[in-house]
Amino acid sequence: MTRTTNGSDLAVDVHGLVKHFGETRALDGVDLAVAEGTVHGVLGPNGAGKTTLVRCLATLLVPDAGRASVAGLDVVRQPASLRRAIGLTGQYASVDEKISGWENLYLIGRLLDLSRADARSRADALLERFSLTEAAHRPPRTYSGGMRRRLDLAASMIGRPRVLFLDEPTTGLDPRTRNEVWAEVRRLTREGTTVLLTTQYMEEAEHLAGALTVVDRGRVIAEGTVDGLKARVGGRTLEIRPADPGELHRLLGALAQSRAAGPAAPRADVAEGVVHVPVVSDAHLTDVVRLLAERGFALAGVGTHLPSLDEVFLALTGERTAPADTTAPATEEAAA
Amino acid sequence: MTTATATRSPAPAPVRDVGAPTPRDHLRHVGALVRRQALQAKGDPQSMMDALLMPIVFTLLFVYVFGGAIGADGDRDRYTDYLMPGMMAMTSIGIAMAVGTGLNEDLRTGVMDRFRALPIARSSVLVAKVVVELGRMLVAFAVLLLVGLAVGMDVDGRWAELGAAVALTALFGTSLLWIFMLLGLLLKSAQAIQGASFLALMPLQFGSSIFVPVETMPGWLEAFASVNPLSHAADAARGLMIGQGPVAQPVLWTLVWAVGLTAVTAPLAVRTFRRRT
Ligand SMILES: Nc1ncnc2c1ncn2[C@@H]1O[C@H](COP(=O)(O)OP(=O)(O)OP(=O)(O)O)[C@@H](O)[C@H]1O
Ligand SMILES: [Mg+2]
Numbered sequence: 001m002t003r004t005t006n007g008s009d010l011a012v013d014v015h016g017l018v019k020h021f022g023e024t025r026a027l028d029g030v031d032l033a034v035a036e037g038t039v040h041g042v043l044g045p046n047g048a049g050k051t052t053l054v055r056c057l058a059t060l061l062v063p064d065a066g067r068a069s070v071a072g073l074d075v076v077r078q079p080a081s082l083r084r085a086i087g088l089t090g091q092y093a094s095v096d097e098k099i100s101g102w103e104n105l106y107l108i109g110r111l112l113d114l115s116r117a118d119a120r121s122r123a124d125a126l127l128e129r130f131s132l133t134e135a136a137h138r139p140p141r142t143y144s145g146g147m148r149r150r151l152d153l154a155a156s157m158i159g160r161p162r163v164l165f166l167d168e169p170t171t172g173l174d175p176r177t178r179n180e181v182w183a184e185v186r187r188l189t190r191e192g193t194t195v196l197l198t199t200q201y202m203e204e205a206e207h208l209a210g211a212l213t214v215v216d217r218g219r220v221i222a223e224g225t226v227d228g229l230k231a232r233v234g235g236r237t238l239e240i241r242p243a244d245p246g247e248l249h250r251l252l253g254a255l256a257q258s259r260a261a262g263p264a265a266p267r268a269d270v271a272e273g274v275v276h277v278p279v280v281s282d283a284h285l286t287d288v289v290r291l292l293a294e295r296g297f298a299l300a301g302v303g304t305h306l307p308s309l310d311e312v313f314l315a316l317t318g319e320r321t322a323p324a325d326t327t328a329p330a331t332e333e334a335a336a
Numbered sequence: 337m338t339t340a341t342a343t344r345s346p347a348p349a350p351v352r353d354v355g356a357p358t359p360r361d362h363l364r365h366v367g368a369l370v371r372r373q374a375l376q377a378k379g380d381p382q383s384m385m386d387a388l389l390m391p392i393v394f395t396l397l398f399v400y401v402f403g404g405a406i407g408a409d410g411d412r413d414r415y416t417d418y419l420m421p422g423m424m425a426m427t428s429i430g431i432a433m434a435v436g437t438g439l440n441e442d443l444r445t446g447v448m449d450r451f452r453a454l455p456i457a458r459s460s461v462l463v464a465k466v467v468v469e470l471g472r473m474l475v476a477f478a479v480l481l482l483v484g485l486a487v488g489m490d491v492d493g494r495w496a497e498l499g500a501a502v503a504l505t506a507l508f509g510t511s512l513l514w515i516f517m518l519l520g521l522l523l524k525s526a527q528a529i530q531g532a533s534f535l536a537l538m539p540l541q542f543g544s545s546i547f548v549p550v551e552t553m554p555g556w557l558e559a560f561a562s563v564n565p566l567s568h569a570a571d572a573a574r575g576l577m578i579g580q581g582p583v584a585q586p587v588l589w590t591l592v593w594a595v596g597l598t599a600v601t602a603p604l605a606v607r608t609f610r611r612r613t
Contacts, residue, residue: 002458079354083455094446098376109453110368113361139379155450 001059010069011036011163012057017066019052019218020092024168026052028218029066034163034196034211039189041226042198043210045313049218051091056107058088059197071162084112086328087161091168091198093148094155101151103131104140106159112159119158127153146177153181157188164188168195170204182207191196214316220289222316226242230306232315238277238288241301245273258291342471357455365456369464377468387434387476391427392483399487406548413488420484421501421577422546422570427476429537429566430511435469436520436529443521443612453584459606460540466513473509477502494579501573508569508590518605521612522576546570565593 012034012146019027026049034040036124044050055061057070059079068075073082095104102123127136130150140148149172156164166185170178185195185208199205205212206226214222214229222229242251252268252275264278279285292299355578357365377383398406403415442448442461451461481498485491491498516533523529543557544550544566561567568589575583 060449060452061490080455082452086453088450088453090446090449092446094450096372096447097445099372100375103375107368107372108450108454110371111365111451111456113357113364113455232337261452 003067008262009036010034012068012070012196014053014057014068015066015123015249017053017056017068019049019061019063020064021052025218026064027063028055028216030218030220032213032220033192037189037192038211039185039195039197039209041205041212042196042215043200043202043212043312044215045200046199046216048099048215050215051167052218053260054090056086056194058086059083060088062319073302084159085162085294087156087164089152089156089166089169091166091171092280093140093152095140095148095151098139100137100139101143102127104151104153107157108155112212114158121159125156130154131180146173149173150180151178155186158194159328160191161193163196165195168198168200170291171200202306216313230314236279236285236304236306238279238285239301239303239305240275240277240288240292241273242275242297243298243300245270247297248273248275251292253274254291254295254297255288258287274301339573343377357457362460365460368466369460370435370467371409373464374471375466377472383434384472384475387427387431387472387527388479390430391476391480392429395423395480395483395487415489416484417490417578418483418574419533419547420489420503421573422544422566423480423484424477424502424505424573425508425566425569426482426541426546428505429512429541431469431476432509432518433472433515433530433533433537434511434586435465436516436523436533439465439520440523440529457530458610462517462606462609463607465517468504468508469513470510471507474484474502477505490534491577493580497579497609498575502577504576504587505569505573508565508594511601514598514601514605518601522607540564540566544590545574565590568593 003217010033014030017027017030017032028049030053032040032042032053042050049074052061054065057068057075057137059075059082062076062205069087070082070099073085077080081238095101095214096107099107105123105126106119107124110116114122124133124136125134130153132150135143135147136271143151149169153166153169156166169185170181173181173312175228182204185197189195197208206295209226211308212223212226212229213220222232240251242248248270252266255266255275264280265276266277268275277288279288289302302327363408366609399412399416402418403412406415427560439462440575448461451456481489481502516529519532520529523532543553543561544564545561550567551562553561568586571581571585575581575586
C-alpha cells in the first residue's frame with residue numbers, strides 16, 4: 001500500500017494529540033496519518049484510548065494539545081465544516097429508540113441539509129442495503145442488538161461521508177452480521193470513502209485494513225501494514241492438540257529433544273490443551289509433523305495460525321493485553 | 337489486503353470550508369427535530385395523560401367538593417369561572433416540569449453524540465423541545481377548557497379574550513419550560529429533578545390566587561401569594577376571561593415575568609447544554 005507523505009492527500013492527519021481526563025492521559029501524544037480512500041485500523045485493548053481518539057477526530061471532544069485535521073479541516077478551528085465531511089458510528093448505539101428506524105435516518109438526512117425527497121430516498125436505500133426494510137417502521141427498541149448496530153451504521157452513512165469513523169463496529173455481532181458490515185465497509189471504500197475503524201480483533205484488521213496503528217495507554221506502540229506488523233511479531237505458529245490433554249508435556253518433551261523443535265522454543269498452553277510451535281519454514285513444519293507420526297501421538301487437531309492480538313501485544317510490549325476478552329472471535333485455523 | 341488500489345466510483349463531494357449553518361439551515365434543523373419530538377410524543381400518549389391528569393382531577397375536586405363552599409353566595413358555576421383560568425397556569429407548570437426529565441434522558445443515551453457530530457447548532461435541540469412542549473401545552477389547554485365547559489364554565493361570548501388568555505398563559509409556560517430545562521441540565525438524575533420540582537411546586541401552587549383570592553389568606557401568606565408569578569398569570573387570564581377585576585396590571589406583570597425569566601434562563605440553558613454535551 002502506498003502511504004502518502006504529502007499532507008494534502010491525507011484524510012486524517014494527527015500530530016501529538018493529547019487528551020486528559022483528570023489524572024488519566026487517555027491520549028498521550030498520538031500521531032496518525034490515514035491516506036485518502038483507505039481503511040485504517042486502530043488496534044488496542046480496553047482503555048487504550050481508541051474511543052477518545054475517535055471522539056476527538058469527530059469533534060465530540062476538544063483535545064488538550066496537539067493538532068488534528070480530517071479531510072483537510074482542523075478539528076478545533078473548523079468543526080462546522082468538518083462535521084459535513086464525516087460520519088460516526090460510536091462504540092455504543094446512538095439511535096433514537098422511540099422513533100422508527102426510517103424516521104431515524106430521515107431525521108439525520110434533514111439535519112445534514114438534504115432535501116425532503118433526497119432524505120427520503122436515502123433512508124429507503126440504506127434500510128434496504130442493511131436488510132432493515134422489514135423493520136423500517138418499527139422503533140429500534142424492538143430491534144435485536146445486531147439490527148440496532150446496522151441502523152447505527154446506516155445513520156452514519158446518510159451524508160455519503162468522506163471520512164467515516166467506526167468505533168468497534170462489529171463488537172457483539174454474530175458472524176453473519178459481522179460479514180455484512182465488513183462487506184459494506186469495503187464497498188464504501190470502493191466508492192471513495194476513507195474509513196478509520198477501531199477494533200480489538202486482529203482478525204478484523206486483517207480483513208479490512210491496509211494499514212494499522214496499534215495503541216496502548218494513549219500511545220502508539222506500532223504502526224505499518226498488517227503484513228509488516230505480522231512479520232515483526234513473528235510468523236506462523238503450529239498448534240498441536242493431543243487427543244489426551246495429559247500427553248501435553250510428553251509431546252513437548254519429544255519436540256524439545258529432536259531437531260524438529262526449531263530455533264524458537266515450543267510452548268504448552270495447558271488451559272487450552274495445545275502446544276504452540278513457531279515454525280520457520282515448510283520443511284520445519286514437515287519435520288514436526290513427521291516426528292509426531294513416528295512417535296505415534298494420538299492427535300485431536302493440528303493447525304497453523306497467524307498471530308492474534310494478544311500475541312501481537314505480547315511481542316510488541318512484552319505484556320499481555322487486559323484480561324482475555326471472551327467475546328473475541330476464535331482464531332481461524334488454516335489447514336497446514 | 338490493500339484497498340487503496342481498488343477502482344473508485346464517483347468520489348464524495350469535495351470538502352469546502354462552508355462554515356456555520358445559515359438561519360435557513362437552523363429553521364430546517366429545528367423543523368426536523370420538532371418532527372422527531374412530535375413523533376416521540378405521539379408514541380407516548382401516556383405522557384400527555386400525565387400532563388392532564390392532575391389539572392383535571394383538581395378541577396373536578398375543587399369545583400364539586402369545594403366549589404359550593406368557596407364560590408360567592410355558594411354559586412358553584414361562578415367558582416368554576418374563577419378556577420379555570422388559574423388551572424391553565426397550573427397545567428403549564430406541570431408540563432414544564434416534565435421537560436427536564438426528558439432532556440436528561442436524551443443526554444444519557446448516545447443520541448446527543450450523534451447530533452453533536454452533525455453540522456447543526458446545539459441550541460436547535462433545545463428550541464425544538466420548546467416548540468413541541470408549547471404545542472403540548474396548547475393541546476392540554478384545549479382539553480382542560482372543554483372539561484371546564486362541561487362542569488359549568490361560562491365563556492359568555494368572550495372568545496377573543498379567551499384566546500388572549502390562552503396565548504398569555506402559553507407565553508408564561510414557555511418561560512417555565514426554559515427554567516426546567518436548565519434544571520434538567522444542572523441536576524444529575526431525573527429523580528432529583530422530579531423531587532426538587534415537586535418540593536417547589538406545592539407552595540407555589542397553593543400559595544397563589546389559582547384556587548382562592550389572596551385577600552382571604554392570612555397576611556404573611558397574602559404577601560407571598562401576591563408576588564407569586566403564578567398569581568399574576570392566573571389573575572391576568574381570569575381578568576381577560578371573566579372581564580372583571582384588574583386586567584392591565586396582572587397582564588403586564590405576567591409579561592414581565594415571562595420575558596424576564598426567558599431572557600435569563602434560555603441563554604443559561606443553552607450555555608449549560610453546550611458545556612454538558
Ligand atoms: N469521559 C471520561 N472521563 C474520565 N475518563 C475517561 C473518559 N473517557 C475515557 N476515559 C479514560 O480514558 C482512557 C481511554 O479510554 P477509551 O474509552 O478511549 O479507551 P478504548 O480504547 O476506547 O477502550 P475500549 O476498548 O474499552 O472501548 C481510559 O482509561 C478511560 O478510563
Ligand atoms: Mg472504546
